[in-house]
Amino acid sequence: MSSAAQPGPRELSADPLSGETPALRLFALMELIGGKDHFVTLQALVEETGLPKPTVHRMLQQLETAGLLARQADGRHYGTGARLRTFAETLMLNTMQFGARHAVLRHLAAETGETCNITALSGDEVVYLDRVETDEPLRVQLGPGSRVPMHASASGKRVLAQLSSAQRHRLLGHAPLARLTPHTITSIEELDAELDTIAEQGYAIDDEEYLPGLVCIAVLVPSEGERSNLCVATQAPVLRIDRSSATTLLPALRKAASALADIEREGNR
Missing domain, CATH: 3.30.450.40 (GAF domain)
Known part of the structure; x- marks a missing residue:
């Protein structure tokens, strides 16, 4: 990737899921979801983070598989999982x-x-x-x-x-x-x-x-x-x-x- 495509310091600090590694960005997503008093949807997270929908979906899948997030009965909403709690x-x-x-x-x-x-x-x-x-x-x-x-x-x-x-x-x-x-x-x-x-x-x-x-x-x-x-x-x-x-x-x-x-x-x- 060219240097022009790299996010600058201002862009990085404004990103609610900023992190130097994929692991840190996953952690930031857990922080974001854990700080809410309600369940969240994929679309709501896409709108809040500004990240591409496939990227957020992939991150949610990884966290759900690890037991850190849990999908609700409707299949659309996510909340903290038993392992994270x-x-x-x-x-x-x-x-x-x-x-x-x-x-x-x-x-x-x-x-x-x-x-x-x-x-x-x-x-x-x-x-x-x-x-x-x-x-x-x-x-x-x-x-x-x-x-x-x-x-x-x-x-x-x-x-x-x-x-x-x-x-x-x-x-x-x-x-x-x-x-x-x-x-x-x-x-x-x-x-x-x-x-x-x-x-x-x-x-x-x-x-x-x-x-x-x-x-x-x-x-x-x-x-x-x-x-x-x-x-x-x-x-x-x-x-x-x-x-x-x-x-x-x-x-x-x-x-x-x-x-x-x-x-x-x-x-x-």
């Missing part, structure tokens, strides 16, 4: 900032006297990235890597509260919301109202919605981006903390969330 979770569980994050969580557990978690949304579930158990004999054990439904957890509801009603319905509206306890919210309309309240007050409470007798309160870890996918939470049996008294833990939770945000920022430099 597993990779993302592994990175979150084994990040270099783990030691510093764990120290913050350990301090929070000592301050509150209760079990504390760092969680993130993965698909339609909340995954526990780290956890420090209370010394109290009465407790519920859910180790790192455990998953809970987002509609029935404080962390899941706090992350969902950042989304618009339409985005929530896209995420939750394809299957019934499982009733796990008599307190679980199983109506999309009721959950919408709950999430609007959570967005206003800045915290979420799981009031025996996941497990009978267990109360949890969660706040977001501040993010430099538009939305945060990370929460810090404290949970305890209802014998020690109820919905009302859980709010007394907010100052400690928010201080921990701020410290975790500092760690995330330092790790991204």
